[in-house]
Amino acid sequence: MSAPPTDELTTRLAIEMQRRVGVRVARGEPLARYTTMRVGGPADLFVEAHNAFELRGLVRFARSRELPLFLLGRGSDLVVSDAGIRGLVVLVRAGGWRIGAAADPPLLVAEAGLAMAKAAAETGRAGLSGLEFGLAIPGTVGGALWANAGAHGHEVAGVLVSASVIGAEGSETVRPAAELGFGYRESRFKHVTGAVPEVIVSATFALEPAPPESIAARLDEIRRWRQGHQPLGLPSAGSVFRNPPEGPSAGELIDRAGLKGRRVGGAVVSEKHANFIINDRAGSAADVRRLAGIVRAEVRRRWGVELRHEVVFAGDWSGWEEAADG
Numbered sequence: 001m002s003a004p005p006t007d008e009l010t011t012r013l014a015i016e017m018q019r020r021v022g023v024r025v026a027r028g029e030p031l032a033r034y035t036t037m038r039v040g041g042p043a044d045l046f047v048e049a050h051n052a053f054e055l056r057g058l059v060r061f062a063r064s065r066e067l068p069l070f071l072l073g074r075g076s077d078l079v080v081s082d083a084g085i086r087g088l089v090v091l092v093r094a095g096g097w098r099i100g101a102a103a104d105p106p107l108l109v110a111e112a113g114l115a116m117a118k119a120a121a122e123t124g125r126a127g128l129s130g131l132e133f134g135l136a137i138p139g140t141v142g143g144a145l146w147a148n149a150g151a152h153g154h155e156v157a158g159v160l161v162s163a164s165v166i167g168a169e170g171s172e173t174v175r176p177a178a179e180l181g182f183g184y185r186e187s188r189f190k191h192v193t194g195a196v197p198e199v200i201v202s203a204t205f206a207l208e209p210a211p212p213e214s215i216a217a218r219l220d221e222i223r224r225w226r227q228g229h230q231p232l233g234l235p236s237a238g239s240v241f242r243n244p245p246e247g248p249s250a251g252e253l254i255d256r257a258g259l260k261g262r263r264v265g266g267a268v269v270s271e272k273h274a275n276f277i278i279n280d281r282a283g284s285a286a287d288v289r290r291l292a293g294i295v296r297a298e299v300r301r302r303w304g305v306e307l308r309h310e311v312v313f314a315g316d317w318s319g320w321e322e323a324a325d326g
């Protein structure tokens with residue numbers, strides 16, 4: 001579906017979805033407010049899934065109607081296009097969790113919509129170590145698995161036991177972590193093609209007991225580091241580029257190319273962390289993408305390094321000139 005569907009079609013689909021899955025469906029919902037970069041046009045159809053039951057029902061519905069499906073966690077790794085997202089966008093709010101402290105090893109079982117920061121805080125409170133790095137990741141468990149998110153020397157792949165996943169063929173199975181294709185900011189979920197993605201419903205993490213005071217101290221350290229190094233409180237999507245496999249980090253390359261403060265419209269390269277683009281003047285998704293293209297081209301010209309995007313340009317970018325990506 002490339003052009004927005006007709007009003008009549010979306011109305012019919014919305015009524016049907018409401019009746020079959022029992023959820024409230026919005027049409028043409030602007031997505032900027034659901035992304036940390038604060039950009040993004042409308043979703044044709046938009047639903048919040050509050051629990052795994054609703055999430056499964058919505059995936060089934062999308063599949064049965066061949067409706068393109070996009071899952072949204074906290075939108076903290078995304079630049080959603082100004083034209084928005086065609087088809088159905090499901091905001092994954094299913095955030096149930098339980099700690100199995102008596103298991104060996106102790107476990108956290110979390111639904112995909114649980115915030116990673118909450119997972120870090122709750123497991124820490126229970127005297128379980130392993131997910132402290134989650135405090136640095138302003139996304140959900142689902143989004144963190146998708147990206148194999150990591151920080152402070154740890155990543156999802158290091159603590160994940162398994163995930164319950166609705167596969168491309170529509171059945172839900174528990175997949176061990178070893179089958180999820182994890183690498184640096186990589187997972188199998190990034191490479192699924194087709195209208196309906198693989199859907200992470202829940203995940204199980206293995207933890208280890210540790211004195212709550214030492215976990216609390218680690219969490220404080222992470223909190224302080226972030227406040228000192230990242231432009232928190234301003235709209236961004238975290239690191240725009242992945243670090244190259246060797247040599248200086250993406251941030252260092254951008255900084256040394258003199259690009260801090262470079263601006264396109266409302267988007268600017270952060271003075272605090274050169275690998276962050278912030279949207280400090282109500283910029284558009286096109287501003288952000290154009291600026292990322294300038295940064296990429298300049299780093300190539302100055303240092304001969306080809307930066308790869310870490311953020312995802314999601315939605316309908318059909319009119320976009322690829323040349324502008326640098």
Ligand SMILES: Cc1cc2nc3c(=O)[nH]c(=O)nc-3n(C[C@H](O)[C@H](O)[C@H](O)COP(=O)(O)OP(=O)(O)OC[C@H]3O[C@@H](n4cnc5c(N)ncnc54)[C@H](O)[C@@H]3O)c2cc1C
Nearest residue numbers: 073074075076077139140142143144146149150151200238
């Ligand atoms: C200030 C800031 C700091 C950051 N720091 C870090 C950091 O230190 N390390 C790091 O790794 N990242 C960092 N990020 C990036 C981001 O927080 C992570 O990539 C996070 O894991 C994204 O989770 P999300 O829920 O926001 O996913 P979204 O951005 O909503 O979605 C990302 C992708 O995941 C898919 N997805 C979401 N939920 C599901 C699901 N249930 N099943 C299948 N697919 C799903 C979406 O469709 C989309 O393709 C930072 C971002 C910001 C804004």
